[in-house]
Amino acid sequence: MTTPLELLVLDMAGTTVLDDGVVEQAFQRAAERTGVADRMPWAEALDHVRVTMGQSKIDVFTHLAGGDVEAAQNATAAFEGAYAEIVAEQGVTEIPGAADAIQGLKDAGLTVVLTTGFAPVTRDALIDGLGWHGLVDLVLSPIDAGRGRPAPDLVLTALLRTQTSSVAAVGVAGDTVSDVESGLRAGAGFVAGVLSGAHDRAALEGARADAVLDDVTDLRDVLADRGLLRAVPAS
Numbered sequence: 161m162t163t164p165l166e167l168l169v170l171d172m173a174g175t176t177v178l179d180d181g182v183v184e185q186a187f188q189r190a191a192e193r194t195g196v197a198d199r200m201p202w203a204e205a206l207d208h209v210r211v212t213m214g215q216s217k218i219d220v221f222t223h224l225a226g227g228d229v230e231a232a233q234n235a236t237a238a239f240e241g242a243y244a245e246i247v248a249e250q251g252v253t254e255i256p257g258a259a260d261a262i263q264g265l266k267d268a269g270l271t272v273v274l275t276t277g278f279a280p281v282t283r284d285a286l287i288d289g290l291g292w293h294g295l296v297d298l299v300l301s302p303i304d305a306g307r308g309r310p311a312p313d314l315v316l317t318a319l320l321r322t323q324t325s326s327v328a329a330v331g332v333a334g335d336t337v338s339d340v341e342s343g344l345r346a347g348a349g350f351v352a353g354v355l356s357g358a359h360d361r362a363a364l365e366g367a368r369a370d371a372v373l374d375d376v377t378d379l380r381d382v383l384a385d386r387g388l389l390r391a392v393p394a395s
Contacts, residue, residue: 163328163349164390169318171334172276174357178253182246189242196235197224213358214336216277216308240282252289255356257377264380269390273298273318277308309338312346340367
């Protein structure tokens with residue numbers, strides 16, 4: 161029997177927020193300013209950044225720093241500062257149609273929570289820039305949950321905070337393998353990859369996403385087609 165969804169957990173950068181290379185630029189500025197990746201060629205470091213896109217930034221920098229936690233913490237702070245600089249320079253933009261898609265999902269009776277690997281200061285700056293405080297129900301960073309992706313903590317914290325009835329009633333969508341793995345590890349009833357960000361169809365299908373969509377604007381129709389939307393009483 162299909163369990164209708166109550167909660168949809170959506171990633172931010174690359175899924176609902178246009179990335180356009182900003183995360184990679186911020187990683188590079190942080191690496192240059194702190195020397196955190198000097199032990200390896202930058203091409204190798206950048207490959208690791210791309211493969212682990214969507215994961216907690218402190219975890220990525222800890223790897224780049226060879227396990228040096230203090231260096232990773234300094235680099236993470238530099239990353240957050242660099243990201244804020246780039247956003248100030250370029251502005252922040254939603255994935256085209258994302259706000260309307262989120263509102264449509266809420267109109268269909270879903271609670272919508274955004275999750276991110278960013279620290280709260282960066283996360284909140286993005287929400288401020290987009291004017292989304294009244295749009296989404298909750299926004300979570302790894303510090304709010306315990307561990308970042310691909311651990312299930314962000315998804316399960318969203319479930320607990322919103323008092324969703326079961327993991328089967330949770331849907332997850334994101335643009336990275338880590339997003340998909342996090343949803344699957346949490347036991348979410350539906351896990352989708354989207355092609356608007358870091359990882360391609362082959363990677364998302366290889367991570368065993370239930371569906372791979374062009375972008376977040378396709379979600380409501382796919383959920384409806386699969387019988388995953390609850391009947392919403394007419395107002």
